[in-house]
Amino acid sequence: MSIGIPTAQAQAPLQTSDVASLVRQDRVHRSIYQDPAIFALEQRQLFGKAWLYIGHESQIPNPGDFVTLKLGTQPVVLVRHKDGTVHVLYNRCGHRGAVVCNEPKGNAASFQCCYHGWTFATDGALVGVPQRKGYAADIDLRDPSLGMVRLPRVASYRGFVFASRAADGPDLDTFLGPVRKSIDDIIALSPDEEIAVVGGVHKYEFRGNWKHQIENLNDMYHPFFSHASTVEKDGRQFQRRSGDTEGAQIGGQSGGPNAVFEKIPLRGFPFGHSLCGAMPFNGERGGPVFEEYRRRLIARHGEERTRAILTVDWHNTIVYPNLCLQSAAQHIRVINPVAVDRTEVYVYPILLKGVPDPINHDVIRYLNVTHAAASLIQTDDLEAFERIQSGIETDGADWLVLARGADKDVEEADGSWSGIGTSELPMRNQYRAWTRYLSEGAL
């Protein structure tokens, strides 16, 4: 590497106008998964503008409670201030930039930097500077940029905290739109209509671009092949929900994939969000614990509403670009791009208040099986993601094909898209949003 002297390899920075040429209606150019310049542009234009899921309010119930996490490579703190308000702070000292808080979680009256002892309130304000007299009298220590700077916008939908790195843009309700229903559906599973994200977190990573993961979450084409090692000879997978007597029917009678997968509804929404219909689970859920849980729901809502609550009609709901909710192995999944070819993913079980304890124990137990770093399911997806990242290194072809079902996409009156089954509609919907974010910078 030369320093300061342009070399033959030096390239002009990627322009937002170049981006549209990398996405066609039914295919995407490999460079979107490989090019560090595109990754930087995504960080600025997409992750820098969209609402990003940060955490759940049940993780920080009391004033002073905090959790630290990363948005991409940027350390941040999710914290409840003494007045009860929730803030997302860049985990950076206003003096010379050191990370202030290293603990994964805790409770603090204030945060103090290890280097020269500057102290910050739990809303990020600078409240203490040792040997204050060493600074000129006219330096304004109330300048917010000398504090732990807050992300400009933070909002919560029913306890799900989102933040945006951009000062302007659509509000959270507009951004979420129809996917708010998926959050409502999960909360409704609790007889107290309250969830708790207090069951710890699975953390896994893969050597690949983050978009492999987000494309996978509504990909109903892959389970029979990717997850073949979890499917019995009769086509069934193992049990993965409390009260079930058997798992989903992944394979069909004739040895291939279950034909039902071709009928699962898919929906694409504005801003790149989407969902896929429920997996083909068979039979009524039952057993003494599940019946007790059902009784508690009925006591609150009556029979009919309880039946509707327990029939969640979606499997994975994607809130583009960094969140996915799953109803079967009930969890919140957060996708964190770390580099163009490295992605971390955090998976939090969603526990339900007001249920018999074994129901929540089952959520944890099944989530270990499906989404731990050592899970029986997710590991085979990660293998596929890493193989894509390696495979597209070849000069064999430049384009990845997202054409499946493209001739059957239906645009609905409300601006959403519908399709069925193993269509790649959710990915096409993601790239519509991706292109707009990256080329215009806002939606």
Added chain:
Amino acid sequence: MPDSLHPAPLAKPTLAEVEAFLYGEARLLDERRFEEWEELFTADGYYWVPTEPGQTDPLTRVSIFYDDRALMRRRIQRLRHPDIHVQDPPSRTVRIVGNVRADHEETEDSRTLHLHTSSLIVLEYRLGTQRSFGGLVTHALTRENGSLRIRWKKVELINADGVFGPLAIPF
């Protein structure tokens, strides 16, 4: 003197016996003899790798592994499946078990559990990448028909709360 009518109380294992047992267990895993490994556990045995340092409860917090015998069997069945993509090609591993020490004893129903701790380092190689794992392992051993069996095994990785690439082989 003990005789066939008056057997000696179930013998406490010597440190040498426990070391030999743990080395044998490590070798079974390195040689991918997973079925024989599973057989080392009692019928109600379990294998636990927590996600948090100091985690005391596998029911209320997630775990990297928390397998009873049935889940171990399912995991091993998958390790033998021709389409387990994440083990194509299979991992090669080598384990070092050291610093084996007797801890305390516990009585559970009519059984005596002999708790032993050991330090474990695992090197794993697959597809051009070598990884290393390490931690403190606790074995709760009990004697069944004269031989040692594992009532439970807990692996406290030093990076339990870190981020992991895909894992397929028990530690």
